[in-house]
Amino acid sequence: NAGVTQTPKFRVLKTGQxxxxxxxxxxxxxxxxxxxxxxxxxxxxxxxxVGEGTTAKGEVPDGYNVSRLKKQNFLLGLESAxxxxxxxxxxxxxxxxxRKFFGPGTRLTVL
Amino acid sequence: DQQxxxxxxxxxxxxxxxxxxxxxxxxxxxxxxxxxxxxPAEGPTFLISISSIKDKNxxxxxxxxxxxxxxxxxxxxxxxxxxxxxxxxxAASPYGGSQGNLxxxxxxxxxxxx
Numbered sequence: 001n002a003g004v005t006q007t008p009k010f011r012v013l014k015t016g017q018x019x020x021x022x023x024x025x026x027x028x029x030x031x032x033x034x035x036x037x038x039x040x041x042x043x044x045x046x047x048x049x050v051g052e053g054t055t056a057k058g059e060v061p062d063g064y065n066v067s068r069l070k071k072q073n074f075l076l077g078l079e080s081a082x083x084x085x086x087x088x089x090x091x092x093x094x095x096x097x098x099r100k101f102f103g104p105g106t107r108l109t110v111l
Numbered sequence: 112d113q114q115x116x117x118x119x120x121x122x123x124x125x126x127x128x129x130x131x132x133x134x135x136x137x138x139x140x141x142x143x144x145x146x147x148x149x150x151p152a153e154g155p156t157f158l159i160s161i162s163s164i165k166d167k168n169x170x171x172x173x174x175x176x177x178x179x180x181x182x183x184x185x186x187x188x189x190x191x192x193x194x195x196x197x198x199x200x201x202a203a204s205p206y207g208g209s210q211g212n213l214x215x216x217x218x219x220x221x222x223x224x225x
Contacts, residue, residue: 004154033212042115042200042215043155058212090154099145100213102154 001026004103006091012109013081021076021106023091029101031094032074033058034066036087037105043090049074081110114138115203117216124223130188132219134201137182141203145213146175146186149198158199159186191223 007022023032030051035043045058049068063085065077074093078085086109092100116135124130134144142163147155161168161175161184168175174187188195201216 040120040217042217043213044215045212048212092154099157099160102147102156104154105152 003027004091004093004101006089006103006106008106009104010107012111013078014111015082017081018077018079019081019108020078021089021091021108023074023076023093023103024072025074025091025093025101026072027093027095027101028071029093029095030071032068033092033094033100034064034074034076035090035092036060037090038087046076046089081108083110086110112137113216114141115201115214115216117199117201117219119219120217121220121222124191124221126193126223126225127190130186130191130195130221130223132186132188132199132201132221134184134186134216135182136184136203138203138205138214139182140205141214143204144175144177144184145202145204146173147200147202147215149200149218155200188221191221193223193225196221196223 004025033048034046037043044060047066049055052071055066067075089106091103094100145160146158148158149155159170159173161177177184198218198220200218202213
């Protein structure tokens with residue numbers, strides 16, 4: 001099992017560009033999440049999904065959109081990237097309300 | 112308002128000694144607590160958890176203690192090993208919290224010196 005995988009691992013964008021981060025899990029988990037981690041901060045929840053076709057906002061959703069068209073995939077989109085979105089993005093999945101399995105992260109820089 | 116606080120950004124310990132990482136929380140609705148460990152350039156990995164109905168949970172060298180009245184939990188690592196050097200995040204889940212959302216602390220960087 002690959003667990004949780006994220007694509008790409010690194011990306012540099014210019015302000016105003018758009019991109020999509022892909023998260024895939026092979027554990028048949030219902031719940032999937034997108035977090036961001038900034039220096040000196042803990043992980044903050046951007047959006048999450050409780051099942052295929054559902055999404056919901058987390059703590060810091062502004063500037064991001066998500067889609068969960070298939071159970072195993074959770075996409076995070078940035079329509080118009082801003083320097084404040086420079087961060088490390090982690091996807092996670094879980095089968096219970098608590099324990100989560102995290103992907104390796106995507107390091108995004110917005111110039 | 113930070114609901115989960117890890118007031119020590121870093122901790123340095125000698126190999127073989129005990130490491131104690133602390134975490135405080137403010138929300139009395141939290142009823143499930145977890146510790147995650149994170150190495151550089153990797154995602155966090157689950158370490159140990161504790162439910163609010165317990166005050167201690169042990170897994171090998173790792174023990175988590177929960178003091179509900181003080182809204183405080185701690186992670187003990189005995190004995191500490193150089194491979195334990197990582198950032199440790201405390202996280203909490205509220206009772207009935209929507210779909211398993213976790214609130215994370217800012218992390219404590221543990222350095223175990225040989």
